[in-house]
Amino acid sequence: MSDTLRLVIAIGVILFLLATFIVTFILYKRTPAPKGCENMGPNKERCKNCEMSCHLNIYADRKENE
Amino acid sequence: MNTTPYIYTFLLAIISSCLIDNVVLSRFYGICPFIGVSKKVKSAFSMGVAVTFVIILAALICWPLYHFVLLPLQIPFMDILTYILVIASLVQIVGLFIKKFSAPLYQSFGIYLPLITTNCAVLGVVQTNTDTALSFGLSMANAIGTSLGFLLVIVLFSTMRERIEEYNGNKAFKGVPIALISAAILAMAFMGLMGIGAK
Numbered sequence: 001m002s003d004t005l006r007l008v009i010a011i012g013v014i015l016f017l018l019a020t021f022i023v024t025f026i027l028y029k030r031t032p033a034p035k036g037c038e039n040m041g042p043n044k045e046r047c048k049n050c051e052m053s054c055h056l057n058i059y060a061d062r063k064e065n066e
Numbered sequence: 067m068n069t070t071p072y073i074y075t076f077l078l079a080i081i082s083s084c085l086i087d088n089v090v091l092s093r094f095y096g097i098c099p100f101i102g103v104s105k106k107v108k109s110a111f112s113m114g115v116a117v118t119f120v121i122i123l124a125a126l127i128c129w130p131l132y133h134f135v136l137l138p139l140q141i142p143f144m145d146i147l148t149y150i151l152v153i154a155s156l157v158q159i160v161g162l163f164i165k166k167f168s169a170p171l172y173q174s175f176g177i178y179l180p181l182i183t184t185n186c187a188v189l190g191v192v193q194t195n196t197d198t199a200l201s202f203g204l205s206m207a208n209a210i211g212t213s214l215g216f217l218l219v220i221v222l223f224s225t226m227r228e229r230i231e232e233y234n235g236n237k238a239f240k241g242v243p244i245a246l247i248s249a250a251i252l253a254m255a256f257m258g259l260m261g262i263g264a265k
Contacts, residue, residue, distance in 0.1 A: 024158035034169030
């Protein structure tokens, strides 16, 4: 098998996997959250799981500074 | 056909990757959730179960993908990129099913599930399985043992941290410093298991 063909196949595999990821991501986003779980983003009152700053718990640093 | 040696090897591989060659304490994979999500036992257990689930599924999918797609197509150099995309898609699919069919599970896993995509323990297990040319059975044993090891260690560590929180000693040690020292002691305790089976 030539190098060019291998490269084309490699790009094809990556594109296929990327397409799979994009489709699953869109399906995940479109699936409605169960009742009571609609707002599971950062929440100062509820998000006390790890008390470290992350995109889910942006209040950790503020808490320390207060 | 006598299957006893196979079962024995399978169980030995699980115990070995769970206790002796622990993914967190001897290979230092998955340190981020180990430190970040181990402050409370409940959240540590949720994270551990979610990681267990994803590691086993990822090993189940990636082994055939490597041996029946990447190797025959002569593109084994694409392994890491492929695994990353497979794991990311897998996490989305698992999340989707949980979101759709199990509200209680979504409530407990919900915020931890997307974080697993960035857990290098998952990628590490899959990569080890193909790098060391393990058979499918042993790959699954490695995946099961590694994930159980992760679950065990994160829950053990969270129970330690819950008690350490009550410590009122030197301020310099409070928080992360004492957590890291505890992790080191835990790692040393696990190192004691390395002699098991040695003749």
